[in-house]
Amino acid sequence: MPFASRWLRTETAVPRQVFINGCFTRRAFMRLCRVITSCVLLLAPLGVAVAQVAPSAGPVDASTRQAVVASLGKQMQANYVFPDVAGKVAAALDAKVAGHAYEHDATSDTFAKALTHDLQSVGMDRHLRIMYDPTFKPDENDDTALTPKQIDEQRTMASQYAYGIAKVERLPGNVGYLDIRGFLPADFVATGYAAAMNLVAGSDALIIDLRKNGGGDPSSVATLLSYFFAEGDSRHLNDLYWRKGDRTQQFWTAAVSGPRYTRPVYVLTSALTFSGGEECAYDFQTQKRATLVGTSTGGGANPGDVFALGHGFVAFIPVGRAVNPVTHTNWEHVGVKPDIAVPAADAMKTAYVAILKKQIVTTKDPDQLDRLKATLARVEKGVEEKPNYDPPK
Template identity: 40%
Template sequence: MFTFQFSNQYLLTIVGSFCLLVGQAMAQAPQDKKDLNISAKDKEIVLQELKQSMSKKYVFPDVADQVNTMLEQRQKNGEYDKFTSAREFAKTLTTHLQQQTKDKHLNVFFEANEIPPVDANGEPSPEEKKRLDAEERQFMQAVNYGVERVERLGGNVGYFDLRGFGPTEIVGHAISAAMTLLNASDALIIDLRKNGGGSPQTVALIASHFTDPEVHLNDIYNRAENKTTQIWSTPYTAGPRYDKNKEVYILTSQRTFSAAEDLSYTLQSLKRSITVGEVTGGGAHPVDGQRLHPHFMASIPFGRSINPITKTNWEGVGVKPDILSNANDALGVAHRKALEHLLAKEKHPGKKADIQRALDRLLKETQSGTK
């Protein structure tokens, strides 16, 4: 499970065992702007619960200590006394947390509707889980399971615009259908420029189409449990795997975040893709939801990704493209590179002529500013 940024965000965060915060990319539902007055007592409760959650869960204990010291000092200085808006209080806490840690996954959220209580294990009631699951499935269907566009570009280059990594059990069929349609392309472009992240399991599902079965993709270390979970490519995919001799391009922007960075970083590390675009947002910490108060939730990064090849991750630095480009130009750049590669190796006169026509057309469009 994971979160999308829409008005019921806290609900999905509650049940997320691997919550990865998705940014604006798939936020197609309007934001709830309701607000409530917050008392000094409620602010104290929020701050106390936040500090306890940081101590128990945050991936780096020393950083958690620094955050708690910072919060205590700001409290002592009276910096939070002026806030009567619950929404503004949450926004300010998020700003202070991220200024201290540089961790974009660390957030505090306000919700005008009361957040249902959870049990001792942090789980909602069975009835609430059922309602949340139905709501999430409805939302995922409304955004076409994250699949924005599947297209065949000139020169038989496939194009896959993916806006989020939904829970595998919900979006898997749509991902498999898209990859089956794209399998006959001679090169593939995966567009993650407007993708804010999602489920690491869905990252593994997609990556599996470009690797052999059972390839070690990533590790996620859980600080509270002191346990590392390995993530491997799947032994089976519903559709055919993509030919390993065909080039794969991944488009990125500064908005590319979290699980979208995971796919980019993983395939780049395996030398299975060519990344084109901008350096990504830099969020590699999976998060868990923590109810702080009937109207406040926090997303607490509880672990870190560890790539089995690089032994590190993209936290704070982002994924660095193989070909740097303005995000707006990345599709044209990748398409041109793919066509040039295909042109150089194609032997069939008819196909070679078709690729040349596609390349000439692309260059003309680029020069005229229409691409």
């Protein structure tokens, strides 16, 4: 079984890819633990409290900065998915060090930020990132299978984080709503996705909110997309090309448990939609299965891994790139463009109003028509629907 790439993005930590050879490996498990523990963007909206202790910033002298940049250049040239760009980046950073560009970046924090800025500016890749993490240790025994206890721990983690699903809701007008904040490992999300899709199965249209989705497992993206095509309608969704081994990994829709969803779908996006979240939006768009509403996404299409640079610094370096089978390109640096461009804060209202207006045109039931018009008026005015019971005091 081929390796599966898994990547997540956070605002406070280096995004860390998880590789899994076969079903489970020790490397994958440890990466998953570190990613989930640090993933504020993913966990906070789900109501999960996670204690985090950021490494203390320390002084960085000129010799350390020179050694870190030299190590970064070697790691880039050995691993970055674009070898020609890697050479260009390494040369540019060497020139900056020689020109004393980082002499005022005297702490680990400021140096990491300055190096990240230059790395992304020269490499034109938003996944490239430097972080000070003296606790990081390269994984050993990459292909060691997990113990049953570790597998249970993975399964428990996935369920505690609600499989990345922050909210499932039925809105007035019989509109379904799914708020998905991240794509957790595919080995564990199937039951969560099936439950969510069962709850929205009877809706007349569905809104999928990816505005706070920082990424995750592309296999989970494929699992979710599989619900939106008829059984037997196999779709080639995405490819990942890996520099190591010069190989390409394909992602297709597959059999899923639970009902397929064949009604209209709207996908909400923002600048925070990143990596695997972007792939989800891009797959829906290129397969002409949904209408995207919001702003252009973050622009990160190159999954990677974490490499030690020495002196407590680590680098997230993309080792692969997405290749869409329809467009033969991806969303790197440019983001996924919405079909209906509105500020991200207005995306929900815009999609909801569009759905209600279409329902009003097509409904033939007078009572339903009145209810839809009343709902539309409330939504357009931003007024919440009153509950049909006395709420607790």
